Amino acid sequence: MSPSTTATTAVLAQTLSREPDRLARAWRQARRRPASVVGAVIVLLFVVAAIAAPWIAGADPMQTDWKLIRKAPSLAHPFGTDDLGRDTFARVVWGSRISMQAGVFSILLAIAVGVPLGLVAGFYRGAIDQAIMRLTDAWLAFPFLILAIGLVTIMGPSLTNATIAIGLGATPTYIRLTRGLVLSTAAEDYVQGARALGAGDLRLMSRHVLPNIVSSLMVQATISIPIAIIAEAVLSFLGLGVQPPAPSWGTMLNTAQQFLDSAPWMAWWPGIAIFSLALSFNLAGDGLRDLLDPRDY
Amino acid sequence: MFDFLVRRAAISGVTLFVISMVVFTGVRMIPGDPARVMAGTDADAAGIEAIREKYGLGDPIPIQYLRWVGLALRGDLGHSIRTRESVVNTVATKLPITMELAFLSLLIAVGIAIPAGVLAAVRRNTVWDMLASGASLGGVSIPNFWLGLMLILFFSVQLGWLPASGFVSIWESPLDNLRRMIMPAFVLGTALAAVLMRQTRNSMIEVMSADYIRTAYSKGLAGRAVVFRHAIRNSLIPVVTILGLQMGALMSGAVVTEQIFVVPGFGRLIVESVFTRDYPLVQGVVLITASSYVLINLLVDLSYSLLNPRIRIGGTLRES
Numbered sequence: 001m002s003p004s005t006t007a008t009t010a011v012l013a014q015t016l017s018r019e020p021d022r023l024a025r026a027w028r029q030a031r032r033r034p035a036s037v038v039g040a041v042i043v044l045l046f047v048v049a050a051i052a053a054p055w056i057a058g059a060d061p062m063q064t065d066w067k068l069i070r071k072a073p074s075l076a077h078p079f080g081t082d083d084l085g086r087d088t089f090a091r092v093v094w095g096s097r098i099s100m101q102a103g104v105f106s107i108l109l110a111i112a113v114g115v116p117l118g119l120v121a122g123f124y125r126g127a128i129d130q131a132i133m134r135l136t137d138a139w140l141a142f143p144f145l146i147l148a149i150g151l152v153t154i155m156g157p158s159l160t161n162a163t164i165a166i167g168l169g170a171t172p173t174y175i176r177l178t179r180g181l182v183l184s185t186a187a188e189d190y191v192q193g194a195r196a197l198g199a200g201d202l203r204l205m206s207r208h209v210l211p212n213i214v215s216s217l218m219v220q221a222t223i224s225i226p227i228a229i230i231a232e233a234v235l236s237f238l239g240l241g242v243q244p245p246a247p248s249w250g251t252m253l254n255t256a257q258q259f260l261d262s263a264p265w266m267a268w269w270p271g272i273a274i275f276s277l278a279l280s281f282n283l284a285g286d287g288l289r290d291l292l293d294p295r296d297y
Numbered sequence: 298m299f300d301f302l303v304r305r306a307a308i309s310g311v312t313l314f315v316i317s318m319v320v321f322t323g324v325r326m327i328p329g330d331p332a333r334v335m336a337g338t339d340a341d342a343a344g345i346e347a348i349r350e351k352y353g354l355g356d357p358i359p360i361q362y363l364r365w366v367g368l369a370l371r372g373d374l375g376h377s378i379r380t381r382e383s384v385v386n387t388v389a390t391k392l393p394i395t396m397e398l399a400f401l402s403l404l405i406a407v408g409i410a411i412p413a414g415v416l417a418a419v420r421r422n423t424v425w426d427m428l429a430s431g432a433s434l435g436g437v438s439i440p441n442f443w444l445g446l447m448l449i450l451f452f453s454v455q456l457g458w459l460p461a462s463g464f465v466s467i468w469e470s471p472l473d474n475l476r477r478m479i480m481p482a483f484v485l486g487t488a489l490a491a492v493l494m495r496q497t498r499n500s501m502i503e504v505m506s507a508d509y510i511r512t513a514y515s516k517g518l519a520g521r522a523v524v525f526r527h528a529i530r531n532s533l534i535p536v537v538t539i540l541g542l543q544m545g546a547l548m549s550g551a552v553v554t555e556q557i558f559v560v561p562g563f564g565r566l567i568v569e570s571v572f573t574r575d576y577p578l579v580q581g582v583v584l585i586t587a588s589s590y591v592l593i594n595l596l597v598d599l600s601y602s603l604l605n606p607r608i609r610i611g612g613t614l615r616e617s
Binding site: 134135137138139140141142143144145146149150153154156226230233234237238253256257260261264267270271274275278279281282283286 | 308311312315316319323326327328434435437438439440442443446447449450454545546548549552553556557567568571579583586587588590591
């Protein structure tokens with residue numbers, strides 16, 4: 001065996017052994033952060049609830065019953081019933097579907113719009129960068145919720161429109177973040193090296209820059225999804241999101257507000273659901289940040 | 298320093314221009330005919346046409362925009378359709394209420410966040426740190442409108458200690474005013490505190506590992522003196538910036554909080570104007586909100602350059 005093949009084999013062996021290494025490291029990280037693991041598990045439970053809502057809910061979330069108006073939590077209705085006699089537990093379970101949809105899809109939209117803009121701004125600099133960034137500054141000057149309220153007013157209230165409005169509200173954050181990351185990444189030697197080898201702009205951006213900023217974008221997504229979930233609840237609470245009778249946590253809280261003295265449980269559960277989902281996302285996100293951010297190793 | 302000022306002010310100017318265009322076109326995209334709304338429900342076609350003529354709503358959009366900007370620069374944002382009062386006057390009566398709310402919540406936020414953040418950083422990785430970080434995470438995750446409902450449920454409905462809603466001017470009765478403002482201010486303040494605490498902790502940790510802090514320790518200064526006299530001051534610089542950026546979040550928060558506690562402030566005005574399709578009011582209120590955000594952040598950046606001379610030489614602060 002020639003020296004060069006030995007070297008190749010060694011490199012190969014090392015590459016192959018890296019995968020288990022990574023898993024082992026992830027496991028070590030996970031054990032060091034039990035709170036993040038709990039958070040991730042709870043997020044997964046909500047995902048399951050969202051997908052399997054028809055089977056978990058037990059009752060029809062839209063079924064009204066005048067004999068069961070505003071009944072306190074009992075064995076048959078563990079979360080009580082609302083002002084139209086609907087089962088609160090079923091509505092909370094179905095609500096997770098709406099919240100998940102709004103939270104995840106709005107941030108996907110923000111990424112789909114924001115990342116390419118930030119990529120172009122950071123990669124090409126100059127006039128196009130200035131144009132994009134001034135637009136972003138103006139965009140950021142509208143408080144998130146006020147922008148979302150404005151957009152929903154223009155487009156009309158619905159779940160889809162609320163999701164779009166929240167996504168567009170979150171977009172400037174992604175433009176800024178991506179641009180900043182691209183600025184530092186594009187200056188790296190390996191990007192310059194690839195350019196010297198004749199790689200085109202598109203290839204540089206997609207093969208060399210983007211993969212290196214994905215982890216930071218993912219961390220940002222775990223921060224923005226809970227914000228988006230809360231924003232959907234707020235819009236629905238204000239009557240600008242999901243319209244009744246659909247079971248959204250925000251609309252449920254809107255109704256609950258009128259019955260705080262006679263049926264406080266109506267206000268407990270949707271709020272606890274939003275709070276625990278947002279908290280779990282944040283906990284899981286904290287763990288992911290430690291896992292992906294090499295600075296903390 | 299002068300270059301920095303000019304450059305920073307020019308950028309803000311461009312941003313304000315873009316904002317005015319966005320607001321103007323945005324309001325025009327709201328479905329519905331402003332002339333019809335202004336004329337009222339029982340107006341006939343001729344009446345609507347007269348309104349359209351009077352306010353120049355039939356003119357080309359660029360002309361309408363220029364007229365609006367021209368008037369806005371002279372401090373005239375038109376009149377509310379619903380109340381017929383001038384937009385500037387309406388804002389002038391509502392804004393102080395929200396500013397009082399914002400001031401109180403800022404007091405609460407700073408009062409909680411800075412001691413807690415410093416403590417968490419100095420006693421890093423102890424129970425104190427975990428408690429503070431956990432509280433901060435909870436504060437970020439709790440929907441503030443729900444926190445508001447729960448406070449009403451507990452302090453107003455169950456205990457009967459505080460009125461759930463309503464407003465009394467601070468000039469009428471400062472005590473009654475405070476009794477009604479304390480819950481909304483707490484809701485807004487804790488949300489802000491959660492963000493500020495994290496920032497304070499991180500920046501304090503960074504400062505505590507700086508060379509000059511080690512020097513201070515090694516020349517025999519007591520821990521307390523190092524923290525209070527050397528570390529805190531420097532670590533608060535980035536916190537000031539975050540405070541400026543959080544003004545938008547505070548405004549969003551005020552919209553919801555004022556809605557829940559029925560505080561007749563600026564945030565409630567925004568929601569009302571949108572719901573009643575009061576076009577001039579929406580336009581004026583949103584323009585004022587966005588512009589003040591830009592101006593506040595300009596001031597923050599300038600104050601930052603005063604606090605930290607290194608930035609003046611570097612040119613821009615937040616390379617954007």
